[in-house]
Amino acid sequence: MKILLTGAHGNLGSQLLSTFAAAGHTVLATEREDLDITDEAVVMSFVVEHKPEVIINAAAYNLVDKVEDPATYKIAYAINALGPKYLAAAAKSAGALLVHYSTDYVFAGDKTDGYTEDDATHPLSKYGATKVAGEKFVIESGAKYYLCRLSKIFGPAGTSGAAKQSFVELITGLAKTKPELRIVNEEVGMPSYTCDIAAETLRLITTNTPVGIYHLVNTGKGVTWYQFAEEIFALAPSSTPRIPVLGSEFPRPAPRPAFAAIRNTKLPAMRSRQAALAEYLATIK
Numbered sequence: 001m002k003i004l005l006t007g008a009h010g011n012l013g014s015q016l017l018s019t020f021a022a023a024g025h026t027v028l029a030t031e032r033e034d035l036d037i038t039d040e041a042v043v044m045s046f047v048v049e050h051k052p053e054v055i056i057n058a059a060a061y062n063l064v065d066k067v068e069d070p071a072t073y074k075i076a077y078a079i080n081a082l083g084p085k086y087l088a089a090a091a092k093s094a095g096a097l098l099v100h101y102s103t104d105y106v107f108a109g110d111k112t113d114g115y116t117e118d119d120a121t122h123p124l125s126k127y128g129a130t131k132v133a134g135e136k137f138v139i140e141s142g143a144k145y146y147l148c149r150l151s152k153i154f155g156p157a158g159t160s161g162a163a164k165q166s167f168v169e170l171i172t173g174l175a176k177t178k179p180e181l182r183i184v185n186e187e188v189g190m191p192s193y194t195c196d197i198a199a200e201t202l203r204l205i206t207t208n209t210p211v212g213i214y215h216l217v218n219t220g221k222g223v224t225w226y227q228f229a230e231e232i233f234a235l236a237p238s239s240t241p242r243i244p245v246l247g248s249e250f251p252r253p254a255p256r257p258a259f260a261a262i263r264n265t266k267l268p269a270m271r272s273r274q275a276a277l278a279e280y281l282a283t284i285k
């Protein structure tokens with residue numbers, strides 16, 4: 001299949017590129033300088049010229065706290081909302097399938113048994129608002145789409161110079177240098193492995209899965225940052241003391257949902273978070 005991939009050097013994009021290329025697909029891997037998704041005319045002419053069968057949008061603006069600033073909000077809205085709108089319009093006119101990724105931050109976080117694919121969105125942060133706007137543009141576009149929501153992702157850092165390391169490297173690195181770790185015991189999420197998300201995306205596309213909204217998460221119960229750190233240290237032991245603390249100890253501009261565990265109720269279960277984490281930790285030792 002001929003696949004157009006945006007954000008190909010980001011954390012998820014890099015894994016999508018290697019997974020789809022290894023499966024024998026032709027991937028037009030693009031970054032901002034090749035294809036700026038906020039430029040409507042460029043997006044349309046790129047798709048008309050290259051005629052991809054599938055467009056996978058892994059481009060995004062993810063610096064959640066910065067989006068609270070009005071000037072940055074405009075940039076984030078262009079990338080997270082207008083970008084998917086233009087890609088969906090181009091996909092529709094080319095008859096291509098669009099895969100777009102969203103986030104658990106589209107939810108308010110007050111539903112303690114987890115959010116299903118059909119639950120109503122209610123973002124708390126401006127970042128979440130840009131992602132909801134992007135979701136709506138995709139859903140209303142008339143294009144064939146998979147709208148895949150993700151929670152906190154971990155895996156190898158993307159190949160872009162700006163790619164952030166994931167919580168797994170961050171916390172294992174800090175455990176080697178700090179006398180103790182104070183870790184926020186709030187904000188329940190479903191940390192998931194980018195390699196598994198990429199593999200699941202490939203499975204969706206190649207198994208004729210019905211279009212719609214999906215939650216791509218490793219199987220497990222929702223965990224706070226502290227609980228996730230304990231899962232990591234159970235597999236990669238450290239003697240550094242860990243102390244669970246309130247989020248108010250590290251104030252941040254953007255409000256986060258307290259309980260944003262998203263549930264996969266529509267697809268076969270992905271493997272367990274522990275199995276994914278064990279495999280990933282073995283690669284970074």
Ligand SMILES: NC(=O)c1ccc[n+]([C@@H]2O[C@H](COP(=O)([O-])OP(=O)(O)OC[C@H]3O[C@@H](n4cnc5c(N)ncnc54)[C@H](OP(=O)(O)O)[C@@H]3O)[C@@H](O)[C@H]2O)c1
Pocket residue numbers: 006007008009010011012013031032033035036037038058059060061062079083101102103104131149150151152153158160161162163164
């Ligand atoms: N990270 C998480 O924990 C998390 C959690 C839930 C959902 N998600 C979702 O997962 C998806 C992938 O996130 P990620 O963490 O892999 O992102 P990432 O590492 O920040 O990568 C995003 C990529 O998008 C590119 N990009 C930004 N603006 C662009 C533009 N105008 N045109 C083309 N490319 C542009 C960036 O390039 P530059 O380097 O040039 O800016 C970067 O390579 C996003 O939809 C995100 O919302 C992520």
